Amino acid sequence: MNWLIAVSISCCCSLLFLRWLLRRKRFNISGKTILITGASSGLGEALARRLFNKQCQLILLARRMDRLENLCQELVQLHPSYPKPKTIQIDLSNFEQITSCSSLNNILQHDSIDCLINNAGISQRSSVLDTSIDIVNDIFRLNYLSLVTLTKLVLTKIIERKQKNATIVNISSLQGLIAVPDRSSYAASKHAVQAFSDSLRMELKEEYSEQNINVCVVSPSYIRTELGQQAFSRMNKDEKSGDDNISKGYEADYVAERIIKAIEYRENDVVIAPFVQYLAIWLRRLWPTGYFRMMVARNKRLKAKK
Ligand SMILES: NC(=O)c1ccc[n+]([C@@H]2O[C@H](COP(=O)([O-])OP(=O)(O)OC[C@H]3O[C@@H](n4cnc5c(N)ncnc54)[C@H](OP(=O)(O)O)[C@@H]3O)[C@@H](O)[C@H]2O)c1
Structure with missing residues (x-):
C-alpha cells in the first residue's frame, strides 16, 4: 500500500513539474539595454560577450578602462552593425560617488535600463584574525553597499518611467548560502546580497506588481576567473600559488549562458553548483x-x- 502512495505522489510531482516547464514564458532579451558592473574580466566579460551577440545595448562598468576599451573594440570588429557598447570608468567601492558620477547619470537619464547585472566583486583569503578591518570594509563597500546604491539608482528610473519587465540580477555566490573558513567577510557580504534581494523582490511584488520587475540572485560555485588572484594580491600573498578550487571551477562562459537563461525565464534564485x-x-x-x-x-x- 505504501509503495502505491509513494508512486502516486511522485507521479503528481512529475506532472506538476512538467506543467510548470511547459507553461514557462520566455522573454526575449535580444536588443535590450543591459548594464553590467565588473565587465573588464571574468564573469562580467563573458556576460558582455554573450549579450553583445544578442544585439543588446551594453553599458559596461569597471575601473580598468584599457580592458573595457579592448573588449569593446573586439566586439565592434566582430559585428560592426550591432549597438556599440558604452563604457564607464568607475571605482564602485567608492559607493558614495556612484550617485554623482556624471557619465553614469547621463546614461541613466537617456537610456532605459532593461536589465542591471550587479556583478563586480572582490574576495578574500584569510582568517577572521588575519583580516584587517580595512579589508572587511573594502569587501562590504564593493560587494554590498555599491550594489545597493546602484540598484536604488537604476530602480528609481525604472519606476519613474513605468517600465515593464525589467530585471535586476545580483551575482552572489554559493558562499552567500553556506560559509567556508577563510572567507568570513566575503561570505557575509554575499549573505547580505541574498537577503537584500529577497526583501527587494517581495517589496516590488507588493508595490509595483503591474511593472513585473524581477529580482534574480545567482549563486555560483567556483568559476575560473581572476577573483582568487585579486584576493591573493590584496592579502599580499603569493599569487602564483593560485587557488585550486577556482582553477577546477566552471568556465565563465558556461555560467554566463546559465544567467542569461535565468533572465529570459525570469527566475528568482539560481544556484550553479555540482550536486x-x-x-x-x-x-x-x-x-x-x-x-x-x-x-x-x-x-x-x-x-x-x-
Ligand atoms: N570566481 C568565482 O569562483 C566566483 C564564484 C561565485 C561568485 N563569484 C562572483 O562573480 C562576480 C564576478 O567575479 P569574477 O569571478 O568574474 O572575478 P574577476 O575576474 O576578478 O572580476 C571582478 C570584476 O569586478 C570589477 N571590480 C573589482 N573591484 C571593483 C571596483 N572597486 N569598482 C568597480 N569594479 C570593480 C573588476 O574590474 P576592475 O578591476 O577593472 O575594476 C572585474 O571586472 C563577483 O561578484 C564574485 O563574487 C565568483
Whole structure:
C-alpha cells in the first residue's frame, strides 16, 4: 500500500513539474539595454560577450578602462552593425560617488535600463584574525553597499518611467548560502546580497506588481576567473600559488549562458553548483553541526596538501 502512495505522489510531482516547464514564458532579451558592473574580466566579460551577440545595448562598468576599451573594440570588429557598447570608468567601492558620477547619470537619464547585472566583486583569503578591518570594509563597500546604491539608482528610473519587465540580477555566490573558513567577510557580504534581494523582490511584488520587475540572485560555485588572484594580491600573498578550487571551477562562459537563461525565464534564485554542493546547502540547514565538522575536516585536508 505504501509503495502505491509513494508512486502516486511522485507521479503528481512529475506532472506538476512538467506543467510548470511547459507553461514557462520566455522573454526575449535580444536588443535590450543591459548594464553590467565588473565587465573588464571574468564573469562580467563573458556576460558582455554573450549579450553583445544578442544585439543588446551594453553599458559596461569597471575601473580598468584599457580592458573595457579592448573588449569593446573586439566586439565592434566582430559585428560592426550591432549597438556599440558604452563604457564607464568607475571605482564602485567608492559607493558614495556612484550617485554623482556624471557619465553614469547621463546614461541613466537617456537610456532605459532593461536589465542591471550587479556583478563586480572582490574576495578574500584569510582568517577572521588575519583580516584587517580595512579589508572587511573594502569587501562590504564593493560587494554590498555599491550594489545597493546602484540598484536604488537604476530602480528609481525604472519606476519613474513605468517600465515593464525589467530585471535586476545580483551575482552572489554559493558562499552567500553556506560559509567556508577563510572567507568570513566575503561570505557575509554575499549573505547580505541574498537577503537584500529577497526583501527587494517581495517589496516590488507588493508595490509595483503591474511593472513585473524581477529580482534574480545567482549563486555560483567556483568559476575560473581572476577573483582568487585579486584576493591573493590584496592579502599580499603569493599569487602564483593560485587557488585550486577556482582553477577546477566552471568556465565563465558556461555560467554566463546559465544567467542569461535565468533572465529570459525570469527566475528568482539560481544556484550553479555540482550536486555535492547542493547537498552541503541542505546539510547546513538540516544538520548544522555535521556541516561544520565536514568543512573543518575539508579545510585541514586542503591546507595539508599545500
Ligand atoms: N570566481 C568565482 O569562483 C566566483 C564564484 C561565485 C561568485 N563569484 C562572483 O562573480 C562576480 C564576478 O567575479 P569574477 O569571478 O568574474 O572575478 P574577476 O575576474 O576578478 O572580476 C571582478 C570584476 O569586478 C570589477 N571590480 C573589482 N573591484 C571593483 C571596483 N572597486 N569598482 C568597480 N569594479 C570593480 C573588476 O574590474 P576592475 O578591476 O577593472 O575594476 C572585474 O571586472 C563577483 O561578484 C564574485 O563574487 C565568483
